[in-house]
Amino acid sequence: MKLALLDELREKNPIAYNISNFVTVQDLCNAVNAIGASPAAAGGAEETGEAEDLTKICSSLTVNLGAFVDPRIDNIDTIMGFANQYQKPIILDPVAVGASPARKKRAEALLDRHPVAVIRGNAGEIAALAGADWQAKGIDAGEGSADPVAIAKDLANQRHCVVVESGKTDIITNGSVVVKVYNETDLFKLHVGSGDMLSSIIGCFCGITTDYFEAAQVATGIFSTTGELVAKTVKATQPSAFAASLIDDLSWIDVATIEKQIRFD
Amino acid sequence: MKLALLDELREKNPIAYNISNFVTVQDLCNAVNAIGASPAAAGGAEETGEAEDLTKICSSLTVNLGAFVDPRIDNIDTIMGFANQYQKPIILDPVAVGASPARKKRAEALLDRHPVAVIRGNAGEIAALAGADWQAKGIDAGEGSADPVAIAKDLANQRHCVVVESGKTDIITNGSVVVKVYNETDLFKLHVGSGDMLSSIIGCFCGITTDYFEAAQVATGIFSTTGELVAKTVKATQPSAFAASLIDDLSWIDVATIEKQIRFD
Amino acid sequence: MKLALLDELREKNPIAYNISNFVTVQDLCNAVNAIGASPAAAGGAEETGEAEDLTKICSSLTVNLGAFVDPRIDNIDTIMGFANQYQKPIILDPVAVGASPARKKRAEALLDRHPVAVIRGNAGEIAALAGADWQAKGIDAGEGSADPVAIAKDLANQRHCVVVESGKTDIITNGSVVVKVYNETDLFKLHVGSGDMLSSIIGCFCGITTDYFEAAQVATGIFSTTGELVAKTVKATQPSAFAASLIDDLSWIDVATIEKQIRFD
Known part of the structure; x- marks a missing residue:
């Protein structure tokens, strides 16, 4: 895993365009800022001209299907089209597609029309999109x-x-090779928006390399390892303290620290 | 007051569907998560099909009229209709109806069309809906x-x-019996969104019992008592520290602790 | 600089109407609340009747062009019209106008139609609106x-x-006189939304005096000085801890403390 991408990210400070859900958007932006990229989060609410402007200057587009601010699937479709046109990698976070057939249908329609670089979800979301047998529970x-x-x-x-x-x-996984990261803490689940943050951080790394498999590994490794480290400094009953420290620690975490703590194969 | 409902809530982990205002929605979701339910917050922005999917799998619907993300009163009306159709209790939070006659009219139109289980507001909001003489000040x-x-x-x-x-x-109150909870702290007022959080926590408890009067008492008792306990650990000038610890403490607070501290009659 | 305006603000507790971006809106409301005003944040999503109600009762309107919840430029135009009609000062925060020509055009159209009391932006945003040579980078x-x-x-x-x-x-500056405030910390930049908070606090002070130049100085002086003081209590790698303490300290900061620390000319 090329963890040195973290140094490259901070040097390049890429603009990470995010269509975020409005529940966790400030966390996303602060996490993106902390890790060393520059967040642009217009929520899919932007006019076509503005969306094209932002696509041109960004290095990647992360699309979170959580709670967008309108039934604006058409708008998101347009923006994903711009990302393809300007060759910016798309990271899709298919929030809760396992909980609602209608939502799953919308996510699949987007995927049918626009190639994406990375899909990031939990087990229920990935299973729903893969058509596997699984029982998701809400989010x-x-x-x-x-x-x-x-x-x-x-x-x-x-x-x-x-x-x-x-x-x-x-x-x-890229479909053939599989990498597993074992660092973890239950606090990720207790704080709403941990997964959204990871998707946006994957977006940051996809903005500095065309090797999206490598970018996804590094982003996930750094995020999970930092979370595990933070969890040692707070109690299991402190999701808010955890979330605040997670953003704080993403702002200084370095390759040497990650290398010492990460467990993967 | 059947405080043991707290243990039942954590065991059942009901899905709490929330039409939230976008100001405080992450706090709501984290509080709902902490107390032991599973938040689904699509903000009233969802398409009809998705709204029906979410209504079917949820245990209750909390509708916050704060700042919704559109003049989408029609959409909220549809979702409240689904909640009635699928017999899911509705909790209405009529934010700032005392500050704007136009907003009050919209809230009353919703109440005229859809029976609700609970209305939760501050003195100005309740007075406005009751048609009483009162001077609210903004929110x-x-x-x-x-x-x-x-x-x-x-x-x-x-x-x-x-x-x-x-x-x-x-x-x-259910209109005849009145219960009063005396636990309190001024920090609730200093942190924007405390009332919204309470409404959503009432929603969680209404998802596990059809005795909504009992559910409302227990939710209010637990929330106010936890807030009072948290207030003892921070200064009166620390609304942010208070808010973070409030969510943290909701994640571990137990019946025994509440029973020792709660003051009600 | 008439720092005593802070005491007057807390005594008058003006209603600060905010059309906020959905990324940082809860921070804004908590900061407005902490400094001593009463936030009303409907996000530009309100119906015309509600917008007029809120304009009538507010003391100032702060318009943040960050990420509004819709391409609702028409709605914002209407509300700014109400503010002019009811003689409420408007504070405009032209987020990222340097990053998108389409967005800049929208901001200029609003300014062409509606006189404002204050424009608050960073160097890139101010340069874009002034037509100066500058290279903004996203937000x-x-x-x-x-x-x-x-x-x-x-x-x-x-x-x-x-x-x-x-x-x-x-x-x-009012175009002839220039005041500079030197208090600062890099943490302002590391936390997304610091500038938005400042705009809204300027809005609070414009709600209690018609001397908007004085109001802007005092708001900026208090905000930057408080931030610098908070930065001494956290590490340079703690943007989340900084943001939480900033809101906490705005709730107690007093004229005497500011007077001792502020550096301006």
Whole structure:
């Protein structure tokens, strides 16, 4: 894993364009800022001209399907089209597609029309898009009998992209090779928006290299390892303190520290 | 007061569907998560199909009329209709209806069309809906000459629902019986969104019992008591530290701790 | 600088109406609340009737062009019209106008139609509106060769308003007189939304005096000085801790403390 990408990210300070859900958007922006990129979060609410302006100057586009501020699927479709046109990698976070057939249909329509670089979701979301047998629970992962690794590989092959399935063990795959990151803490789940943050940080790294599989591994490794380190400094019952320290620590975490703590294969 | 509902809530982990205002929505979701439910917050922005999907899987719907992301009253009307159709209790938070006659009219139109389980507001909001003499001040409660208990009972009888009027003393009534919770801290008022959080936590408890009067009491008792306990650990000039610790402490607070501290009659 | 305006603000507790971006809106409301005003943040999403109600009862209107929740430029235009009609001062925060020509055009159209009391932006935003040579970078200030003071004076003269250009040194000008505030910390830049907060606090002070130049100076002086004081209590790598303490300290900061620490000329 080329963790040195972190230094390169901070040097290049890429503009990370985010269509975010309005629940967790400030966290995303602060995390993006902390890790060393420059957030532009217009929420999919921007006019076409503005969206094209922002696409031109950005290095990547992260699309979070959580709670957008309108039934503005048409607008998101247009912006994803701009990203393809200007060759900016798209990172898709298909929030809660396992909880609502209508939402899943919308996410699939977007994926049918626009190639993406990375899809990042929890087990329930990835399973829903892969068409696997799984029972999601609202925004939570839920549970299923299928093999998470096989599901992630399936989806990566179906959509010709990198898939990141985050959870206790994070699975990153390009459809053939699989990398697993074992660093974790239950506090990620207790704080709403941890997954959204990871998607946006993957977006930052996809903005500085065309090797999206490498970018996704590094982003996930840094995020999960930093979270695990932060968790040692707060109690298991302090999701707010955890979230604040997570952003703080993303602003100084360095390659040497990550290398010492990361566990992956 | 059946405080043991807290243990039942954590065991059942109900999905709490929230149409939230975009100002305080992340706090709401984190509070809902902390107390032991699973938040689904699409902000009233969802398409009809998605709204119906979410209504089917949720245990309750909390509608916050604060700052919705559009003049989407029609959409909210549709979702409240789904909640009635699928027999999911609705909790209405009529933010600032005392500050704007136009907003009050919209809230009343919703109440005329859809029976709700609970209305939760401050003195100014409850007075405005009850048609009582009161001078609200923007989003703040303001002051009036009428008797708050009589006003709350009036509104409960007019709308055939439970009314929670939160403030220094919280008043919970079904129109005949009145319960008062005395735990309090001025920090609730200094942090924007405390009332919104309470409404959503009432929503969580209404998702596990059909006795909405009991659910409203327990939710209010736990929230106010936890806030009072947190206030002892921060200074009166630390609204941010208070808000963070409030969410943290909601994640571990237990029946025994509440029982020792709660003051009500 | 009439710092005693702070005491007057807390006594009058004016209603500060905010059309905020959804990224930082809760921070804004908490900062407005902490400094001693009463926030009303409906995000430009309100219906015409509600917008008129809120304009009537407010003391000032702060319009943040960051990420509004819709391409609702028409709605914002209407509300700024109400503010002019009811003689409420408007504070405009032209977020990222340097990053997108389309956005700049929208901001200029609003300024062409509605006189404003204050424009608050970073160097890149002020330069874009003044028509100066400058290279903004997304939401960040970027860099240019022109003289920031001359640019700020230019814009103030072009738009007949007060201009606040915030940065390491804050420049406040009415087009002829220039005041500079030197208090600062890099943490302002590391936390997304610091500038938005300042705009809204300027809005609070414009709500209690018609001397908007004085109001802008006092608001900027208090905000930057408080930030510098808070920065001494946290590490340079703690943007989240900084943001939380900033809101906390705004709630108690007093004239005597500011007077001891402020550096301006």
